[in-house]
Amino acid sequence: MAQPRSRDQTLALRRRLVGSSCKLFFSNDPVKIVRARGQYMYDENGKQYLDCINNVAHVGHCHPDVVKAAHEQNQLLNTNSRYLHDNLVDYAERLSKTLPEKLCIFYFLNSGSEANDLALRLARQFTNHEDVIVLDDAYHGHLTSLIDISPYKFRNLEGQKEWVHVAPVPDTYRGLYREDHEDAATAYADEVKNIIDHAHKRGRKIAAFFVESLPSVGGQIIPPAGYFQKVAQHVHSAGGVFIADEIQVGFGRVGKHFWAFQLQGEDFIPDIVTMGKPIGNGHPIACVATTRAIAEAFAATGVEYFNTFGGNPVSCAIGLAVLDVIEKEHLQARASEVGNFLMKLLKEQQIKHPIIGDVRGCGLFIGVDLIKDQAERTPATAEAECLITRLKEEFILLSTDGPGRNVLKFKPPMCFNMEDAKLVVDTIDKILTDMEKEHLNQKKTSTCST
Ligand SMILES: Cc1ncc(COP(=O)(O)O)c(C=O)c1O
Secondary structure: OOOOOOHHHHHHHHHHHOOOOOOOOOOOOOOOEEEEEEOEEEEOOOOEEEEOOOOOOOOOEOOHHHHHHHHHHHHHOOOOOOOOOHHHHHHHHHHHHHOOOOOOEEEEEOOHHHHHHHHHHHHHHHHOOOEEEEEOOOOOOOOHHHHOOOHHHHOOOOOOOOOEEEEOOOOOOOOOOOOOOOOHHHHHHHHHHHHHHHHHHOOOOEEEEEEEOOOOOOOOOOOOOOHHHHHHHHHHHOOOEEEEEOOOOOOOOOOOOOOHHHHHOOOOOOOEEEEOHHHHEOEOOEEEEEOHHHHHHHHOOOOOOOOOOOOOHHHHHHHHHHHHHHHHOOHHHHHHHHHHHHHHHHHHHHHHOOOEEEEEEEOOEEEEEEEOOOOOOOEOHHHHHHHHHHHHHOOEEOEEEOOOOOEEEEOOOOOOOHHHHHHHHHHHHHHHHHHHHHHHOOOOOOOOOO
C-alpha cells in the first residue's frame, strides 16, 4: 500500500496545483484534516481539534443518519428534477412547514451563491427594477452578480456599480447609532430611506434590499429588533422586495427560532429567503423560498429555470435527513441552551479582560469583539489573530470576522456541548492572561501582547 502523504507533501502539491487565491486557514502552518465526527476534527496524526466555526456541518460532521440517507438514495437513483420524484416534493413540503405561509414556493440549487443569484433574478423580474441596497461589509457569494453586491469584496476590486447602494450596518456596538441611542432601529432604517430617496432623485429604481438576517462577515451583528420591518416598509413603498440571506444563520442556529429573520418579530416576513451551507450538512444543496406572486412573475417570461443538480433525489434525501436530525436531537433547543451558557462564560471573561469590548449573539451564533481601547473601541486585529493562532496550538479551531478582523466568531456544529463551551472559554482565559502578562513585562519581542 502506498505511504500516506505527509502534511508537507500535501501542502507542496496544493501550492503547485491550486490557485493561490484559494486560501488556507493558518496559512503559515496549515492543518491537514483527514476525518471528522460531531464537533471534532482529526489531523493525519489522529490529533483531535474542537471545531467552533463550521456552520456547514450543522448537525455534526459525518452524522450517520445523513450519511445513511445519502448512501441509500445513491444506490437507488440520482437524476435531475425533470422527472417526478417524491423526495423533491416531500422536502419542499417539510421546508414550507418551517416558514411563514406566504413563503410557499421553492427552487433547489447547489450553493449559496446560486441561491442568491436566483434571488436577484426573481427580484428584478418581479419589480422590473434593477437596483439593490446592501449593508456595508456584506458578503453574498462568489458569482459576478454577487461580488457586485458584496462590499466586503468589491471594495478591493473595481468598486461599486451604479445600481448598488450601500447602507450602514445596524451595529449598535461600533456603528453609527449605538446602544445609547433611543431608537437605533428607526435611525438605521431611516438611513435606508435616505438612500432610496437619493436613488430616486437620480432616476434609479430599487429592486431589492438584500441582507443577511444576522450580518456575519460584517462582524457577527445582531440588528435591533424592528429594523427589518421598518426597512421593508420603505423598500416596499419604493416597489422593491426584501431578501433575507439565511445561508449562514438559518436552520435553528439562533435557538429561539428556526430562521434568524424571525428574531425581528412575528410581524416581519421577507419576500425571498435564501438557504445554503447547513442545509445539506456538507452536501452541496441550496434553496430559494419565495411567494407565489414572485414565482409567477418569474414564470411569466416563459423561460425555463433548469438546474442540472438542484433538487436531485440524493440532495433532497440529505436535506430531509438534516431536518429529521435537528428535530430528533432537539438541536434548536440545544443551540439556545449551550449558546446561553457560552455567552454567560464569555461575559464573565469580559469583566476580567479589558480587551473584550462586547459579547453578542443568539443561540450558537456569537461574536466576541476585541478592542484596543474602551473610548474608541479600536479593533484589536493583531491580538485577535494571535489569540486564534494560539487556540489552534491548543487544538481549538476558531476564526475572526468583521471589517477589522477582530470579532471572534462562534458558529460551531449544533452538537457543540457544555464541556466544549467550558473548554474553549477556559483556554481563551488562559491565553488572554498570558498575553496580558507579556504586555506587562513589556516583552517587545512578542507581537502577541494585549
Ligand atoms: C451570507 C452568505 N451568503 C452567501 C454565501 C455564498 O455561499 P456559497 O459559498 O455556498 O456559494 C456565503 C458564503 O460564505 C455567505 O456567508
